[in-house]
Amino acid sequence: MRIDIVSIFPDYFAPLDISLLGKARRRGLIEVHVHDLRQWTHDRHRTVDDTPYGGGPGMVMKPDPWGEALDAIAPGGQSADAAPRLIVPTPSGRPFTQAMAVELAAEPWLIFACGRYEGIDSRVVEEARTRMRVDEVSIGDYVLAGGEVAVLVIVEAVGRLVPGVLGNADSVADDSFAPGSMENLLEGPVYTKPPVWRGRAVPEVLLSGHHAAIARWRRDQALRRTAANRPDLIAALDPARLDERDRQV
Numbered sequence: 592m593r594i595d596i597v598s599i600f601p602d603y604f605a606p607l608d609i610s611l612l613g614k615a616r617r618r619g620l621i622e623v624h625v626h627d628l629r630q631w632t633h634d635r636h637r638t639v640d641d642t643p644y645g646g647g648p649g650m651v652m653k654p655d656p657w658g659e660a661l662d663a664i665a666p667g668g669q670s671a672d673a674a675p676r677l678i679v680p681t682p683s684g685r686p687f688t689q690a691m692a693v694e695l696a697a698e699p700w701l702i703f704a705c706g707r708y709e710g711i712d713s714r715v716v717e718e719a720r721t722r723m724r725v726d727e728v729s730i731g732d733y734v735l736a737g738g739e740v741a742v743l744v745i746v747e748a749v750g751r752l753v754p755g756v757l758g759n760a761d762s763v764a765d766d767s768f769a770p771g772s773m774e775n776l777l778e779g780p781v782y783t784k785p786p787v788w789r790g791r792a793v794p795e796v797l798l799s800g801h802h803a804a805i806a807r808w809r810r811d812q813a814l815r816r817t818a819a820n821r822p823d824l825i826a827a828l829d830p831a832r833l834d835e836r837d838r839q840v
């Protein structure tokens with residue numbers, strides 16, 4: 592997977608050189624290019640924003656630098672299956688979910704546009720849509736100072752799903768919200784050695800080696816945690832996916 596990130600604060604993305612994603616980059620599983628938007632400005636002050644038409648507070652990011660940046664990064668001509676997908680984090684975007692992370696992890700090329708101030712001139716997304724798929728995405732119902740932190744969240748959630756990045760691919764199947772048996776459920780509690788810690792013992796079933804009983808216990812715990820923390824997810828569960836035991840939890 593290729594990832595391009597455009598920002599006026601490229602240093603925000605130093606964390607992508609460490610840990611899981613840093614290893615994935617060094618192993619050639621993920622290619623990350625971070626670009627300073629200001630390299631596509633042409634005035635002495637390297638201006639990227641201006642006052643909003645129609646008045647109102649704050650500044651809006653000018654379309655010209657963004658248009659030139661996207662032209663330079665994705666000049667076009669790629670085959671349909673190699674074309675980039677532009678992701679623009681914004682509070683007014685579609686909710687970023689685990690399902691979307693799974694979908695994006697299958698893409699060959701993602702470009703992230705980090706907006707700042709009051710946002711990017713809307714014509715940038717409008718024009719980009721004429722030559723690539725564009726998703727305006729929100730990581731939650733709150734407002735950040737810019738898209739950079741949201742891109743770090745999305746790149747981490749997506750990057751860990753790229754085949755080969757996680758040491759144990761099975762752990763993805765147990766993720767909260769993971770498609771499949773965990774779909775729309777929160778992951779339950781997890782334990783490791785020692786078996787007793789400050790007088791608190793690990794649930795016996797987890798030491799039993801009885802895989803069916805362990806799977807059942809984990810699903811019960813996931814249902815309980817989801818009911819406690821996210822009743823909205825329980826309400827959205829497809830009843831057909833709940834067995835008799837689930838209904839008793």
Ligand SMILES: NC(=O)c1ccno1
Pocket residue numbers: 680681682728729730731732733734735736737738741
């Ligand atoms: N909620 C968000 O995704 C966001 C992006 C930029 N500011 O907020």
